[in-house]
């Protein structure tokens with residue numbers, strides 16, 4: 001059994017309105033992982049962040065969900081901030097990570113059926129956790145990134161991301177071809193480089209209004225030095241991202257983009273089993289929250305989610321990729337309503 005030490009930047013002592021900024025070791029001090037609702041706890045909600053985020057992604061949801069009476073746990077996932085980042089990329093495969101999440105839950109919420117939430121790669125992990133370990137879940141939700149069959153079917157064989165970009169299946173995943181390249185790790189390992197990466201990712205533009213991150217090309221390394229400051233988040237929050245992620249550089253986050261083939265191999269087994277039962281369907285109650293302005297996720301990617309979920313609720317917010325911190329009130333209202341109806 002692999003042992004991964006999880007930490008969290010925000011999970012403890014959340015009270016309505018304010019998050020604690022203490023780092024908590026979620027792996028070995030389970031007693032301190034809880035947000036502490038003053039109301040009696042209705043259950044546990046586990047929140048999985050995406051790239052290039054960390055537990056801080058959920059800074060507006062932890063207090064809100066706590067105020068509803070839930071205990072909330074938001075770990076830094078593998079490769080981020082204080083959580084482990086081993087050298088072997090296979091640790092990042094979504095099946096392996098699903099096992100880590102199950103172990104974490106065995107420690108911090110034994111025997112409980114929890115509510116799981118995920119954004120971006122955290123959504124990808126949430127789907128696979130729901131596929132491999134449905135017995136842990138009461139319900140789950142994801143933001144921004146819809147479910148896609150991670151492979152196109154056992155009969156079709158393996159298709160590399162490059163092929164699926166070039167033949168028009170997933171044109172906006174072209175940036176992943178750059179990000180899976182190990183050259184990215186070297187280019188974004190120092191604090192100054194990490195700062196430039198986050199400035200581009202969070203919307204910094206040149207004097208002419210040109211950004212340095214595109215779904216079709218990835219990062220334009222050459223114009224990074226000419227970007228003005230990002231305006232997506234307050235400067236204090238921006239410094240928190242730069243400081244936390246600089247501890248390890250971008251390698252740990254980018255490794256999430258390097259497991260597609262491993263995931264496909266792991267999931268073949270699941271695929272054959274599911275197809276024998278009539279197809280790809282999740283029976284756990286599920287909410288998808290569309291981010292309408294997310295240029296990485298055009299509507300065709302989520303046009304027909306009903307085919308995969310027995311109990312689908314679909315909502316939508318007028319936000320870009322990071323809806324949970326771009327439009328926290330709207331996202332919280334959607335989550336609160338859905339949770340209230342479970």
Ligand SMILES: *[C@@H]1O[C@H](CO)[C@@H](O)[C@H](O)[C@H]1NC(C)=O
Pocket residue numbers: 013019020021022
């Ligand atoms: C962080 O933890 C220390 C020691 O437990 C405590 O004194 C401090 O108030 C905490 N800070 C926050 C922001 O919760």
Ligand SMILES: *[C@@H]1O[C@H](CO)[C@@H](O)[C@H](O)[C@H]1NC(C)=O
Pocket residue numbers: 016038039066067068069
């Ligand atoms: C406790 O829950 C009630 C609703 O049941 C809510 O109105 C109240 O704000 C909650 N209290 C706190 C301290 O969160």
Ligand SMILES: *[C@@H]1O[C@H](CO)[C@@H](O)[C@H](O)[C@H]1NC(C)=O
Pocket residue numbers: 156157158159160163164167
């Ligand atoms: C996907 O893989 C199958 C089987 O190897 C192959 O026949 C097909 O051409 C591939 N599709 C693309 C877009 O490369």
Ligand SMILES: *[C@@H]1O[C@H](CO)[C@@H](O)[C@H](O)[C@H]1NC(C)=O
Pocket residue numbers: 152156159164167168169
């Ligand atoms: C691209 O290739 C995949 C895998 O072979 C196939 O399922 C899909 O229909 C193709 N799409 C287009 C637009 O050709």
Ligand SMILES: *[C@@H]1O[C@H](CO)[C@@H](O)[C@H](O)[C@H]1NC(C)=O
Pocket residue numbers: 178183184187219220221222
């Ligand atoms: C990495 O750095 C090299 C040398 O500065 C540069 O040519 C290349 O474009 C960079 N790549 C990325 C993805 O930033």
Ligand SMILES: *[C@@H]1O[C@H](CO)[C@@H](O)[C@H](O)[C@H]1NC(C)=O
Pocket residue numbers: 229
């Ligand atoms: C941009 O941010 C840096 C800190 O990261 C700050 O020192 C600088 O003054 C900012 N520039 C502008 C034009 O706001």
